[in-house]
Amino acid sequence: MLNLILDNRFAIASVILFVTGFANMMLHPNLIKKIVSFNIMDSATFLMLASRGMIAGRSAAILTDGGADVTRYVNPIPAGLVLTGIVVSVSVSAFSLALVQRIYGAYGTVDMRELLEAMKKKGE
């Protein structure tokens, strides 16, 4: 049992992180914390992906004087996917932060519940 947990420690950690991020994103009323939760959720998927591509004892897929012997390198595709994923997640975070700033300018709050009340008061 312990071995099973140890073998899958990255997968378990990423699932816990994913669920944490997901639940907070659904339930937390604070918009900034929602964005943080989104980043936790995305990081969990990157952890999962990076750990899947890792093979113990091998190095990153950068050609050195050792030549192109495939048994010496890890799979480079997950790393490429993580990079793409990070770019996506950074741009989405930037967009949401900009949006939250505009909302704060319009209503003076970043709390979803207060926001809906403020909208009701304004009759929107």
Add this chain to the structure above:
Amino acid sequence: MPFAWNLPYLSVFLTMVTAILLSVIPGAKRAYWLTVGVSAAVTVMSLVFLRFIVKADAAYAFTMGKFPAPFGNEIRFGPLQGLLASVFGAVMCLSLLGGRAELFEDVDEKKMGLACVMLNMVLASLLVLSYTNDAFTAYVFIEISTIAACALVMIKDSGPTLVATIRYLFMSLLGSGLFLFSIILLYAITGHLLMPQLHESVQKLMADGAYTKVLALILAMMTAGLGVKSAMFPFHRWLPDAHGTATTTSSAVLSGLVVKGYAVLLITMYCRVFTLETVRAFHIHDAVFALGFCGMILGSVMALRETHAKRMLAYSSVAQLGYVFMGLGLGTEAGVAAALFQILAHAFTKPLLFVSVGRLAAAVHHDKQLRALRGTAWKAPLAGVGFGIGALSMVGIPLFGGFAAKVNFSTASIFTDQKIALTLFVLALSSVLNALYYIPALINIWSDRKEAALPETNEPGRDTSAAVAIVLLAGGVLFLGVCFTPVMNIIVRGLELM
């Protein structure tokens, strides 16, 4: 290789390059007309491509870059993809034309270029979501489409649209997070991202009986993720605000196209990667059917309670997307084909309704409460007729697209064992519910000719581009209602060649 096989790639390339160039091209009008031109060009290119691919009666994979499969990136196109791309391009072009006056009023002149960047990005991602043969590329374009669609909601830049955008954005991010995680799990157990290779591995795993729980989880997460993004019940709460508050063009594009892109991707994943047998083996289709069933009824019930015309149309979109999921939930090829036909029919009908309401509301200072729209059809008769055609199509009157969609669902349900009674029942109930809110709205806009002359109304003015859009969108609805057999033939053949 005939030149026509380059057209799908070129149409994506054209929209992406235009989007990038538009961020530096000055001038609101120039940006707008360039976007209209590009979407028209995409339509023409896709139609030419469709003609050739239907004649060739085959589907091809097109390698992007110099790495061949299984390492490189691919798009794959057949008759179905050509048909979808043609409709997406045409509806985008007509939505732009139909909402022109309101777009120039609602959007700051300096920001028009950026709005057009987003419109091009939406079109590009819709094209890629139907063409791509690579699961990770699909994820990247899902996110591009998310940002672009959210930006389209917020271009009006008023308090309510900002709040609607953030709710839309967070729901969308939950959806894309689920989709990403499911793809990564799939990659972890198969080692592939290209769909044909994924298909082979999944079939092998199913035959060996290995990783069945993981496969079921992957399918469930993927369905839920794309379901959130295409407003599957009960994840639809973001849609009425986002689609109801945005400017006419945005509402038309979002309701008519963006939510469909994800549904098309889900269908592609089901048919090309997992096969419907796998979906049936895990009973995912039963869950999808149940959620579609609830969406059809509750979307209409909530639309009945609405007093704001655009929010009513938005809730009606929830119900119409319920049809798509119900079709998918039948778990048969015929059901999926009917769902695809519904996607096309709704892609013409809902923008027609949004554009018509936009034009009608122009007569009462853009007040979109149903009460305010009373008698406005006499001021803008063409928009009144357009709304009538859209409404009758939604109710399911013969000769209109909505009727053909309902016929397809009914015939598809015959091939299922248990769902025929439920399907026919919900189709009938939904038609009655649709009639309950569309027919009063239609009578409302055409009643009290005298009251329309009250001082609070103003002359809506001539708007040729909106007239062209209404005529062509209505033409699309009628075409799908009358000539649905050839369209269905393309869809069915496209599904076989998926």
